[in-house]
Amino acid sequence: MHYSPLIQNLIDSLRGLPGVGPKSAQRMALYLLERNPDAAQSLELSLQQAREKVGRCQSCRTLTEEPICQLCRSERRLRHQLCVVESPSDLLSIEQTGVYQGLYFVLMGHLSPIDGIGPKELGLEQLSARLAQGEVTELILATNPTLEGRTTADYIAQLAAQQGVAVSRLAQGLPMGGELEYVDSATLSFAFSGRKPVDS
Amino acid sequence: MHYSPLIQNLIDSLRGLPGVGPKSAQRMALYLLERNPDAAQSLELSLQQAREKVGRCQSCRTLTEEPICQLCRSERRLRHQLCVVESPSDLLSIEQTGVYQGLYFVLMGHLSPIDGIGPKELGLEQLSARLAQGEVTELILATNPTLEGRTTADYIAQLAAQQGVAVSRLAQGLPMGGELEYVDSATLSFAFSGRKPVDS
Numbered sequence: 001m002h003y004s005p006l007i008q009n010l011i012d013s014l015r016g017l018p019g020v021g022p023k024s025a026q027r028m029a030l031y032l033l034e035r036n037p038d039a040a041q042s043l044e045l046s047l048q049q050a051r052e053k054v055g056r057c058q059s060c061r062t063l064t065e066e067p068i069c070q071l072c073r074s075e076r077r078l079r080h081q082l083c084v085v086e087s088p089s090d091l092l093s094i095e096q097t098g099v100y101q102g103l104y105f106v107l108m109g110h111l112s113p114i115d116g117i118g119p120k121e122l123g124l125e126q127l128s129a130r131l132a133q134g135e136v137t138e139l140i141l142a143t144n145p146t147l148e149g150r151t152t153a154d155y156i157a158q159l160a161a162q163q164g165v166a167v168s169r170l171a172q173g174l175p176m177g178g179e180l181e182y183v184d185s186a187t188l189s190f191a192f193s194g195r196k197p198v199d200s
Numbered sequence: 201m202h203y204s205p206l207i208q209n210l211i212d213s214l215r216g217l218p219g220v221g222p223k224s225a226q227r228m229a230l231y232l233l234e235r236n237p238d239a240a241q242s243l244e245l246s247l248q249q250a251r252e253k254v255g256r257c258q259s260c261r262t263l264t265e266e267p268i269c270q271l272c273r274s275e276r277r278l279r280h281q282l283c284v285v286e287s288p289s290d291l292l293s294i295e296q297t298g299v300y301q302g303l304y305f306v307l308m309g310h311l312s313p314i315d316g317i318g319p320k321e322l323g324l325e326q327l328s329a330r331l332a333q334g335e336v337t338e339l340i341l342a343t344n345p346t347l348e349g350r351t352t353a354d355y356i357a358q359l360a361a362q363q364g365v366a367v368s369r370l371a372q373g374l375p376m377g378g379e380l381e382y383v384d385s386a387t388l389s390f391a392f393s394g395r396k397p398v399d400s
Contacts, residue, residue, distance in 0.1 A: 004263070017228045028219075040247055050229075054233055064204040064207070
């Protein structure tokens with residue numbers, strides 16, 4: 001006994017979303033069909049419009065429906081700092097801190113030869129050309145603190161060095177508000193060996 | 201700083217799904233746009249088809265794209281038993297036990313005067329007419345063991361009594377495999393007062 005084919009299709013498609021298991025997919029499908037046809041219609045329409053119109057910013061490669069995204073067009077941003085992130089959600093997280101006033105470059109991934117993702121797929125030629133223009137004087141590497149993120153950052157650091165652009169990385173160490181006993185040992189050993197003298 | 205309008209629309213629509221918070225909605229939207237346009241297209245298509253074609257079974261009111269659902273059409277099902285459930289997922293849960301061979305009647309909700317859901321919205325006139333035909337000899341009430349579910353069941357029990365149809369309810373008590381100390385006190389007190397003599 002299953003649901004009728006069209007309902008089962010909808011359940012299967014919803015299962016394709018990250019973090020959605022069989023029970024949640026079923027609950028979502030029945031919710032949309034039974035109780036909230038407006039939500040179903042709105043989701044269908046947003047998917048259609050986003051699929052048709054959202055592309056990449058020609059300048060920073062983030063997702064946007066405009067040729068150049070709002071942030072790259074803004075006159076308030078400092079043009080000599082460029083922060084490299086892996087994804088648009090990383091960009092948003094940094095924006096939410098309010099600590100950074102420069103521009104971004106969004107890789108949309110990290111180097112992963114096994115998946116066929118090399119320098120070209122991450123737009124590194126475009127990044128190199130931009131650094132060559134000389135407007136950017138500091139490149140901030142904000143890839144994820146994972147093996148892949150670090151490898152990607154190392155590769156980009158070499159690129160920037162060739163162009164004579166200063167490179168920095170986000171600080172690594174103990175997260176704020178954490179408790180020492182719950183910090184993983186890799187982070188703890190990094191924080192230990194990277195200890196800093198206290199100003200007296 | 202937000203995502204561009206079309207991306208934000210998609211995030212908002214995904215938030216309309218049950219159990220999806222702001223972080224998950226953002227993750228889903230970026231996943232669909234960055235990494236899996238096929239999944240986005242498949243979801244859009246299934247939504248469109250389901251919205252256009254899925255309606256209610258004329259006989260049991262469950263969700264289906266056919267005039268009469270597969271279960272109601274089946275010649276293997278016993279036609280003298282009718283089990284009343286609140287939703288298609290309850291029907292599926294009972295089917296998965298394999299314990300029941302009769303037909304169903306799906307209310308698509310429960311009595312809730314405050315939300316404007318009365319006997320008419322639950323198809324109780326249709327149920328009454330069906331009971332009057334005389335084919336059904338046992339009506340099994342399998343609404344949720346909640347206040348609303350019980351009130352709805354009580355109302356339907358009266359309807360069935362007027363038609364002279366025998367009515368039964370699912371047994372209530374301790375769930376299998378549970379531990380007494382973790383059972384809520386309402387269930388425990390019900391199980392206690394509803395205790396049964398042990399055959400010796």
